[in-house]
Amino acid sequence: QVQLQESGPGLVKPSETLSLTCAVSGGPVSSYYWSWVRQPPGGGLEWIGFVYYTGASNYSPSLKSRVTMSVDTSKNQHSLTLTSVTAADTAVYYCARLTWGSFDIWGQGTGVIVSS
Amino acid sequence: EIVMTQSPVTLSVSPGEGATLSCSASQSIGTNLAWYQQKPGQAPRLLIYGATNRATGIAARFSASGSGTEFRLTISGLQSEDFALYYCQQYNNWPPASYTFGQGTKVEIK
Numbered sequence: 001q002v003q004l005q006e007s008g009p010g011l012v013k014p015s016e017t018l019s020l021t022c023a024v025s026g027g028p029v030s031s032y033y034w035s036w037v038r039q040p041p042g043g044g045l046e047w048i049g050f051v052y053y054t055g056a057s058n059y060s061p062s063l064k065s066r067v068t069m070s071v072d073t074s075k076n077q078h079s080l081t082l083t084s085v086t087a088a089d090t091a092v093y094y095c096a097r098l099t100w101g102s103f104d105i106w107g108q109g110t111g112v113i114v115s116s
Numbered sequence: 117e118i119v120m121t122q123s124p125v126t127l128s129v130s131p132g133e134g135a136t137l138s139c140s141a142s143q144s145i146g147t148n149l150a151w152y153q154q155k156p157g158q159a160p161r162l163l164i165y166g167a168t169n170r171a172t173g174i175a176a177r178f179s180a181s182g183s184g185t186e187f188r189l190t191i192s193g194l195q196s197e198d199f200a201l202y203y204c205q206q207y208n209n210w211p212p213a214s215y216t217f218g219q220g221t222k223v224e225i226k
Contacts, residue, residue, distance in 0.1 A: 037160075044203065044217055044218075044219050044220050045152075045160065045203055045205070045217040045220075046217070047205075047214070047215040047216065047217070050213075058213060058214075060214060061117065061214060094159055094160075099165075100165070100166075100207075101148055101150070101165075101207025101213065101215070102150035102162055102165040102166075102171075102205065102207060103150070103152075103160070103162060103205075104162045104165070104171060106159035106160060106161070107159065108158075108159055109159050
């Protein structure tokens with residue numbers, strides 16, 4: 001049973017870089033596409049992007065200029081980096097497994113607040 | 117970008133009754149649609165993929181239909197654990213892709 005666990009700082013200052021990690025257990029990170037989805041307080045779901053273990057990736061057009069995703073097969077995890085954050089990036093960030101276009105396994109989510 | 121529109125925003129239903137949620141796409145997506153359920157403080161859970169296929173472990177009271185631009189999720193005989201938020205999500209043009217979610221429908225107890 002594949003399980004995902006997000007980790008990262010709960011508080012980031014405006015203009016700084018947010019870095020989150022998703023640890024994958026119960027299966028190899030190299031077998032699937034991996035994605036990040038975020039949800040602002042009281043808001044809906046927003047897809048951020050996906051990455052494959054080869055490094056192939058695709059990002060949301062609205063975030064593309066600030067997002068980088070990567071996979072570390074040695075640690076069986078994948079990561080999200082979001083640069084130049086603002087208050088609008090405050091959200092719960094979920095990592096998820098992407099299988100044929102739908103997100104079939106989700107982490108529990110990690111809350112990120114952007115504030116000075 | 118493909119825009120997904122869900123209706124209604126809120127649906128008030130009595131336990132044991134049925135509920136039908138709608139989702140419209142701004143352009144045809146074939147059957148590249150998923151439905152998720154989200155409860156407060158929890159991550160979304162995949163209910164339906166490929167517009168009509170129940171995900172592993174999903175109860176048979178959840179059914180879905182549609183193709184092209186119009187989709188529906190039906191919950192038969194609502195149980196207490198079904199009162200939640202429901203989102204649709206399109207995944208056309210995979211890969212590469214740009215996935216978008218609807219704004220959600222809240223199913224609340226009447």
